[in-house]
Amino acid sequence: MTVKLNLLQAGHCTQYENLVIRGGAFRKMIFPALFGLIYHSQYGFIMFDTGYSERFFQETDSFPNRVYAKLTPVWISPDQSALAQLQQIGVHSSDIRLIIISHFHPDHIGGLRDFPSAQFVYKKSAYYRLKKKNKISALAAGFLPGLLPEDFEARSKDIDTYPTITIKKKYYPFDLAYDLFGDGSLLILELPGHSLGQLGLLVSTSDQKQYFFISDSCWLKQSYQTFTPPNRVMRLVTDRWGDYRATLNKIYLLHHRCPELRIIPSHHNMLSC
Numbered sequence: 001m002t003v004k005l006n007l008l009q010a011g012h013c014t015q016y017e018n019l020v021i022r023g024g025a026f027r028k029m030i031f032p033a034l035f036g037l038i039y040h041s042q043y044g045f046i047m048f049d050t051g052y053s054e055r056f057f058q059e060t061d062s063f064p065n066r067v068y069a070k071l072t073p074v075w076i077s078p079d080q081s082a083l084a085q086l087q088q089i090g091v092h093s094s095d096i097r098l099i100i101i102s103h104f105h106p107d108h109i110g111g112l113r114d115f116p117s118a119q120f121v122y123k124k125s126a127y128y129r130l131k132k133k134n135k136i137s138a139l140a141a142g143f144l145p146g147l148l149p150e151d152f153e154a155r156s157k158d159i160d161t162y163p164t165i166t167i168k169k170k171y172y173p174f175d176l177a178y179d180l181f182g183d184g185s186l187l188i189l190e191l192p193g194h195s196l197g198q199l200g201l202l203v204s205t206s207d208q209k210q211y212f213f214i215s216d217s218c219w220l221k222q223s224y225q226t227f228t229p230p231n232r233v234m235r236l237v238t239d240r241w242g243d244y245r246a247t248l249n250k251i252y253l254l255h256h257r258c259p260e261l262r263i264i265p266s267h268h269n270m271l272s273c
């Protein structure tokens, strides 16, 4: 079995450092929208999220969604989309068989429409709660439903239908995961707090490295290295603050128990991953 991982970026946004980490400076920072491209010799190409696409601008060009673009300015050009970048390395849209959706914010689902052959794996209970929302409350939850393909539900698989396993003690305090292919190579973990049903991914590659995609459990590595949460104002855009802190604390403990594990927040500068 061969498992390889490429860490890529599709667009970025800017935000104030003092919002995303308590004690941060009052200065704007660039936050890349990362996604993972995984090759598994038996199952082909799998993605973890997609980053932004230019569709973000269409979806936010009128009220009320325009408010989102004002609060979180986004930059992406056509050649920076996940689709364009995969084509540049010889991976075609139809090669992507599965996309793991960590959660439904635009920087994670922006490119879904570009992969018509892919199935989608995510927490269905979270999606159905978002789907029921009206325009304003969906916006408040950071959900732009126009980013989803028309046949999204028909191509969806609920992560809750996968078997859960007890994972190796070295990943304590995490203990349970969904084993995507039954071979332990891709393990999906629940990371509640930031948004409804947020999922993370543990990847074990053939070169004996382990990567942990923690999505938006925090935006900066310093947050999990020192257990420093965001500014309290961010409670307003956080699904459950208590769960957020508990998840961040687990990642903090895991990092100090297992420093060789490569922990990847979705918005961290990947040059330092």
Ligand SMILES: [Zn+2]
Pocket: 103, 105, 194, 195, 216
């Ligand atoms: Zn998010």
